[in-house]
């Protein structure tokens with residue numbers, strides 16, 4: 001039996017080969033490797049697509065978070081960095097980069113547990129922390145300045161609640177959209193909003209395995225705020241409008257022309273590919289329902305007043321026998337992944353550098369139980385069937 005990978009980037013390349021080869025050929029012809037015309041074209045196309053005023057290409061999703069945060073420190077505090085008394089709320093159930101970016105911007109991450117159904121940060125717990133914190137405010141000088149919700153696995157956080165809290169407490173929101181390119185939130189705004197257009201800024205990743213992935217690292221910051229956009233553009237080029245006479249502590253964090261060219265070619269397929277992911281998820285949802293203690297992804301918010309367009313960066317199930325199931329599928333040649341085995345609050349890097357309060361029961365349980373199944377957009381119906389049959393043949397789920 002042929003092994004089944006989580007993703008098959010070679011297959012995707014074959015599917016888009018003509019467009020990608022042509023895009024690369026164009027770069028070879030013009031030789032404008034640094035901030036070439038493809039970077040601006042990609043920024044314009046994506047800002048139209050997401051519905052924001054500005055998109056700025058950067059070198060990775062991690063840098064997108066750091067640059068957005070640094071720009072906000074300069075805009076809001078008039079300082080290069082946040083300081084340790086500035087707290088930024090985020091989820092512990094995410095990729096390290098989310099919390100790490102907060103540290104790199106000089107602030108302190110405050111971890112808040114997730115909703116066990118959606119795996120996204122729980123707004124009730126955000127409010128709880130803020131209420132407790134504001135009572136303590138007179139005794140300590142820390143204060144919460146912002147929230148970074150992560151649209152995990154491709155599904156929107158409850159943005160109505162999060163934006164409501166942010167408004168009430170005058171906090172900024174930076175959406176971590178690394179896993180949710182093309183995802184939509186349909187909340188109280190009245191019309192559907194693309195993820196990355198709701199907060200003060202959005203941070204996207206073009207890591208090769210992402211829904212829109214390049215042939216290397218890449219990322220993007222989205223924002224409607226002119227000043228944030230301008231600052232991100234300055235910071236990514238060493239910190240000055242003039243490279244030889246700079247104002248800020250900057251980075252070399254440009255998006256490569258070549259990556260932008262590949263991304264432009266692949267962008268043509270993003271809606272089709274997100275739809276393909278959703279179709280595969282539908283088949284999984286139908287045929288894995290009610291098996292043993294398997295819990296399938298939930299695609300509604302608890303209030304049911306909102307609707308989301310989940311783009312299934314991952315199709316993640318959970319079971320108390322997760323490790324057994326992973327080994328069993330591996331023996332059958334089926335790849336699976338655990339996103340994530342450790343919550344951020346248990347990592348050494350955040351020890352003494354973050355605020356850990358209350359319990360993280362939901363995140364810790366998720367780390368023990370989640371398992372992501374292959375969801376290659378071009379995966380055949382037979383392959384999906386084979387994965388499902390293998391799970392059904394495991395005595396625990398038959």
Ligand SMILES: Cc1ncc(COP(=O)(O)O)c(C=O)c1O
Pocket residue numbers: 060061062063094095097098150176178179204205206207217218219
């Ligand atoms: C939720 C989340 N945030 C941030 C990042 C960082 O993106 P990058 O790998 O492009 O730096 C990732 C990527 O893995 C991610 O999944």
